[in-house]
Amino acid sequence: MVRLDLEELTLSEACAQIQRRELSPVDLTSGYLERIGKLNPALNAYVTITEERALADARGAEEEIRQGKYRGPLHGIPVSVKDNLATQGVRTTAGSKILADWIPDHDATVVQRLKQAGAVMLGKNNMHEWALGGTTINPFYGTTRNPWNRDRIAGGSSGGSAVAVAASLCLGSIGTDSAQSVRNPASMCGIVGLKPTYGRVSQFGTVAGTGAFSTNHTGPLAKTVEDCALILQAIAGYDPRDPLSSSEAVPNYSACLDGNLRGLKAGVLRGYFDEVMASDVRKSFSEAMEVLKSLGMQFEEVTTPHMDLIPAIKVCTSRVENAAAHDPLLRTRSQDYSRQTLYSYVSALLTPATTYMMAQRARRVVCAEFDDLLKRVQLLMVPTVPFSAPTIEECNQGLLEIDGKKYPRQDERSGLDTFTTIPFNITGLPAISVCCGFSKAGLPIGMQIAAGAFEEQLIFQVAHSYERAAGWYKRKPVLPL
Amino acid sequence: MKNPADQNDVESRLMEERVRKLDAEYGFHFSDEEIKLIARQTEKFDRLFRSLNQVDLAGVMPLLKLNRKEP
Numbered sequence: 001m002v003r004l005d006l007e008e009l010t011l012s013e014a015c016a017q018i019q020r021r022e023l024s025p026v027d028l029t030s031g032y033l034e035r036i037g038k039l040n041p042a043l044n045a046y047v048t049i050t051e052e053r054a055l056a057d058a059r060g061a062e063e064e065i066r067q068g069k070y071r072g073p074l075h076g077i078p079v080s081v082k083d084n085l086a087t088q089g090v091r092t093t094a095g096s097k098i099l100a101d102w103i104p105d106h107d108a109t110v111v112q113r114l115k116q117a118g119a120v121m122l123g124k125n126n127m128h129e130w131a132l133g134g135t136t137i138n139p140f141y142g143t144t145r146n147p148w149n150r151d152r153i154a155g156g157s158s159g160g161s162a163v164a165v166a167a168s169l170c171l172g173s174i175g176t177d178s179a180q181s182v183r184n185p186a187s188m189c190g191i192v193g194l195k196p197t198y199g200r201v202s203q204f205g206t207v208a209g210t211g212a213f214s215t216n217h218t219g220p221l222a223k224t225v226e227d228c229a230l231i232l233q234a235i236a237g238y239d240p241r242d243p244l245s246s247s248e249a250v251p252n253y254s255a256c257l258d259g260n261l262r263g264l265k266a267g268v269l270r271g272y273f274d275e276v277m278a279s280d281v282r283k284s285f286s287e288a289m290e291v292l293k294s295l296g297m298q299f300e301e302v303t304t305p306h307m308d309l310i311p312a313i314k315v316c317t318s319r320v321e322n323a324a325a326h327d328p329l330l331r332t333r334s335q336d337y338s339r340q341t342l343y344s345y346v347s348a349l350l351t352p353a354t355t356y357m358m359a360q361r362a363r364r365v366v367c368a369e370f371d372d373l374l375k376r377v378q379l380l381m382v383p384t385v386p387f388s389a390p391t392i393e394e395c396n397q398g399l400l401e402i403d404g405k406k407y408p409r410q411d412e413r414s415g416l417d418t419f420t421t422i423p424f425n426i427t428g429l430p431a432i433s434v435c436c437g438f439s440k441a442g443l444p445i446g447m448q449i450a451a452g453a454f455e456e457q458l459i460f461q462v463a464h465s466y467e468r469a470a471g472w473y474k475r476k477p478v479l480p481l
Numbered sequence: 482m483k484n485p486a487d488q489n490d491v492e493s494r495l496m497e498e499r500v501r502k503l504d505a506e507y508g509f510h511f512s513d514e515e516i517k518l519i520a521r522q523t524e525k526f527d528r529l530f531r532s533l534n535q536v537d538l539a540g541v542m543p544l545l546k547l548n549r550k551e552p
Contacts, residue, residue: 198547248549312532319526334509346509347523350499351530358533360543365536367544413529428547453547 004031007476011171011227015073018065025065025076029058029120032078035481036122036169042480044144045154045163047083048091049123054078057120064118073230075118080170082158083124084131085218086205087111094207095127095157097140097336098329108205109242110174110218110235117234122170125160129341131176131210132322133157134184134417135395139338143392146188147477148443152389155185155417157210161221162189167479172222172231178211178318180385180421182219183433187384187446190435190475192228192463193221195421197453198428199246201232202239209329212321213244214360215314215425224473225434225464229253232456248454256457257464262296264462266449267377271307273419278387278402284437284445285383291469292462302377304369307423309362311413314422316351316359323348363426370427374452379462382420384433384446420448430456434463435472444472496520 004027017023033051040046061076081087084094086104088111093099107115114121126144128136136144136159144159146152147167154163158175162185165173175182177195186193201218210216220231233254238247268289289299323330323345330337330345337345373380387402390409394400400407400416409416424431431450438444449466451458467473497520504511511519 244545246547306536309532309536312529315526316530316533331507334507339515342509343515343519343522346500346503346507347519347526349503350496350523351526355530355533357543358538359530361538361541362533362536364541364544365538412525428544452549454549 006168010223018076025058025061029054029078043163044142045160045169046123047126047141054120054122061118071118074234077171078120078122079172080122080125080164081174082127082161084207084210094210095129095138098333109202109239113235128157131157132341146389151391155188157181159185162186165191165221175221176211176218178216179418183384183421186221186433188389190444192225192434194219194228194432197430199244201235202242202245204241209325212318214317225467229460256461259461261465265298265377266379266381267302268299269380269382270301270303276386276416280439281383281445285447288436288447306366310423313359313363314426315414319348320351320356367427380450382448384448385417388439388443424450432459432463496524
């Protein structure tokens with residue numbers, strides 16, 4: 001078998017080599033399976049590894065390509081998906097005990113589209129129980145560990161997906177994000193994660209109760225922005241099975257990656273999250289702005305009149321919608337939830353319907369304010385998480401240390417780790433997280449680049465230009481091989 | 482005038498009562514300590530949600546779908 005440097009290989013490089021028939025999908029898939037076998041026991045990125053199926057799919061892809069039936073950039077590319085996306089014939093747990101043995105009879109639309117594009121499914125990634133948290137410390141399937149420091153969390157809830165990409169255990173993955181869950185682990189693991197525009201990617205087949213329907217999104221995680229664009233291309237677009245999916249045309253996301261940034265104006269978002277921002281994060285973010293200025297971009301600080309209401313709107317809508325989805329299970333299987341998760345759903349059942357409606361209406365006010373903001377600037381930028389990955393021990397104690405000061409992980413508003421990501425869940429605007437540096441402890445730091453609805457192309461252009469200029473994507477974690 | 486501390490105590494006991502009703506309806510079998518914990522959590526969120534009263538929502542409909550902005 002050909003010796004592959006999987007740590008350096010990106011999806012776009014692999015697809016070019018596969019298309020030229022210089023790289024065999026079977027060799028590539030075998031290489032990843034071997035690496036998963038070595039590293040997954042230490043990292044716990046996968047809860048299910050579909051080895052036989054992956055090799056069969058890789059052989060099928062190789063044969064099709066040999067016959068000249070090349071399907072496109074994902075043909076023969078090994079990927080993984082978060083375990084709350086239904087996979088026909090493959091166990092789908094949603095990180096829960098309740099679904100420990102559930103084998104769906106259908107694929108989620110994103111899974112179906114990956115298969116249609118010829119991707120090879122390596123397995124299912126670990127996640128926070130029911131996607132209700134940002135640590136991927138899972139009481140039933142174990143803790144997913146950060147490849148940059150295994151005493152630290154990977155972020156979440158799509159922690160397994162982010163680790164699988166960061167540790168080169170696949171070439172790309174799919175996560176879901178109703179508060180932070182693609183961007184937060186992408187930031188903590190030093191990779192790229194995109195939360196697309198609300199409705200851009202179908203939600204059909206996402207396990208109910210793993211993200212509120214008003215704020216949940218499905219999006220790609222990958223090593224580079226270019227790779228992210230290739231995955232989004234395959235999964236985006238209208239789906240008649242998802243009534244909330246958009247019929248907006250899907251553009252060619254790779255076409256404008258190298259565009260000029262000169263004259264583009266971005267707003268640096270200020271608000272309630274400023275007070276808990278770690279100095280490492282401020283520094284890296286500020287240096288990233290300088291890089292983008294050197295590429296011709298302009299910046300101004302911006303905020304909105306009701307910015308402070310975002311945590312209340314987000315927490316209220318999510319808690320109520322999640323609790324409604326869980327109501328039947330709460331009546332019959334309450335003993336099969338972790339206690340913290342159960343308390344959260346029970347507490348949410350006590351939120352009055354009128355309060356929920358007030359939150360939904362306030363959400364519209366905030367959306368209109370962001371629309372106004374985007375008349376002045378084309379992009380919005382803010383760090384992805386106010387701090388780098390905390391230790392697993394700190395998270396188990398419900399604490400965080402920021403610049404030597406201890407904070408509760410959850411204050412009276414929301415989880416501190418969601419502070420800078422939830423504005424884009426409330427508004428549905430697309431936002432990417434891209435690595436913008438490393439902390440003094442050697443942990444990755446991410447920044448978000450957001451834009452108007454369905455302007456993923458613009459986001460990719462800025463993120464790609466920054467990524468190439470800054471070069472952080474070249475740094476790799478040292479792993480126990 | 483009511484003492485605010487007494488008022489808070491009454492509200493806390495009412496919230497615990499609501500959790501107990503849910504406990505009975507759903508069959509959770511929570512301990513007293515768990516009921517108090519959930520009640521305090523719910524009160525914390527209720528306080529957070531009160532901030533939504535600051536917004537003038539007259540005539541505002543919920544948002545259901547996004548469209549691209551007109552240039």
